Amino acid sequence: MLRVLLLVALAQFSACTFDPELNRMHLLLPKDQFIEYFNSQNYSWKITDHPYLEGRNLTGTEITKGPIPGVKQLYYDPEQFKDLPENFDARKKWPNCETIKEVYDQGDCGSCWAFGTATVASDRTCIHKDLHVRLSVQDFNCFLGGICNGGIPLGAYLFWIIYGLVTEECKPYNITESKQGICVKECKDPSINYLNDKHKGKDVFLIDDNDDKIKAELVNNGPIQAGFTVYSDIKDYSSGVYEHKYGEKKGGHSVRVIGYGVENGIDYWLVANSWGTQWGEQGTIKIKRHQPELCFKCALLTGVPA
Numbered sequence: 001m002l003r004v005l006l007l008v009a010l011a012q013f014s015a016c017t018f019d020p021e022l023n024r025m026h027l028l029l030p031k032d033q034f035i036e037y038f039n040s041q042n043y044s045w046k047i048t049d050h051p052y053l054e055g056r057n058l059t060g061t062e063i064t065k066g067p068i069p070g071v072k073q074l075y076y077d078p079e080q081f082k083d084l085p086e087n088f089d090a091r092k093k094w095p096n097c098e099t100i101k102e103v104y105d106q107g108d109c110g111s112c113w114a115f116g117t118a119t120v121a122s123d124r125t126c127i128h129k130d131l132h133v134r135l136s137v138q139d140f141n142c143f144l145g146g147i148c149n150g151g152i153p154l155g156a157y158l159f160w161i162i163y164g165l166v167t168e169e170c171k172p173y174n175i176t177e178s179k180q181g182i183c184v185k186e187c188k189d190p191s192i193n194y195l196n197d198k199h200k201g202k203d204v205f206l207i208d209d210n211d212d213k214i215k216a217e218l219v220n221n222g223p224i225q226a227g228f229t230v231y232s233d234i235k236d237y238s239s240g241v242y243e244h245k246y247g248e249k250k251g252g253h254s255v256r257v258i259g260y261g262v263e264n265g266i267d268y269w270l271v272a273n274s275w276g277t278q279w280g281e282q283g284t285i286k287i288k289r290h291q292p293e294l295c296f297k298c299a300l301l302t303g304v305p306a
């Protein structure tokens with residue numbers, strides 16, 4: 001028993017990749033010198049400066065681990081795990097679904113959770129219904145008084161299921177209105193009817209904290225949404241496989257997962273963020289798979305279009 005506990009403790013210790021010495025340099029060195037130093041090391045990722053992210057509140061959701069009462073878990077037959085590819089990118093499997101390739105910029109607004117759900121819902125409406133729509137993040141403003149103060153993805157899926165989402169042509173993203181929590185039930189484009197433009201979901205599912213189940217769901221049904229703990233080093237990410245190394249804990253962030261793979265022997269999840277295309281690899285990031293401190297697999301959700 002003690003030996004087992006010790007092994008568990010050691011495994012957790014080795015999984016923690018935060019580097020106190022590197023963090024000290026991050027705090028002491030001027031930014032450009034720190035970037036040069038970091039990139040001269042043989043880490044699995046590179047950094048750069050993204051001044052436009054400096055003042056932003058990077059959090060926007062709470063990470064709660066484990067089952068949620070009333071929400072179904074996806075069931076998988078282990079037979080399905082045998083043929084999973086080593087690398088998978090939903091953009092390549094469904095090249096006609098343009099939305100999978102798109103990346104948004106949430107701006108200075110805690111709307112990550114709403115972007116995660118609206119983009120997963122758009123991708124899956126294309127994959128499963130062959131309907132090419134960009135579902136409106138702005139429409140979530142009609143839920144709990146506005147999207148900018150953070151929110152819970154499960155609530156967003158329930159909104160999609162109960163009320164549906166209109167398209168971006170009807171309601172484009174508008175931070176000014178979002179910050180005021182203004183709910184407009186008509187389209188900017190007067191030729192579109194608000195209620196006729198609604199696209200609904202049918203179901204929402206939790207995905208277990210299990211790599212094979214997550215992969216099978218991505219491969220079979222398309223993008224999913226993940227919530228994870230953000231540390232400030234991720235702001236500086238420019239390429240490669242991200243592994244938390246320095247910086248302070250900020251809080252919960254929500255993103256869309258579009259694939260997975262292995263780069264230089266390191267397993268990763270392929271993620272589309274909502275910090276614009278000038279961040280990361282054209283807006284995407286590869287996140288090292290086993291990082292318990294990120295809690296990346298704690299709250300995985302996805303939906304089925306109606």
Ligand SMILES: *[C@@H]1O[C@H](CO)[C@@H](O)[C@H](O)[C@H]1NC(C)=O
Pocket residue numbers: 042264
């Ligand atoms: C750098 O890292 C890669 C991948 O982890 C490894 O294969 C390579 O040997 C390393 N090179 C040096 C100079 O440490």
Ligand SMILES: *[C@@H]1O[C@H](CO)[C@@H](O)[C@H](O)[C@H]1NC(C)=O
Pocket residue numbers: 057058059060061110148149150151
């Ligand atoms: C950041 O946003 C979250 C909600 O998204 C809020 O709870 C928190 O107070 C904000 N933090 C700061 C420093 O503004």
Ligand SMILES: *[C@@H]1O[C@H](CO)[C@@H](O)[C@H](O)[C@H]1NC(C)=O
Pocket residue numbers: 174175176177
């Ligand atoms: C956003 O909404 C505000 C307030 O309703 C409006 O004045 C502004 O023109 C809108 N911005 C865009 C880009 O549509």
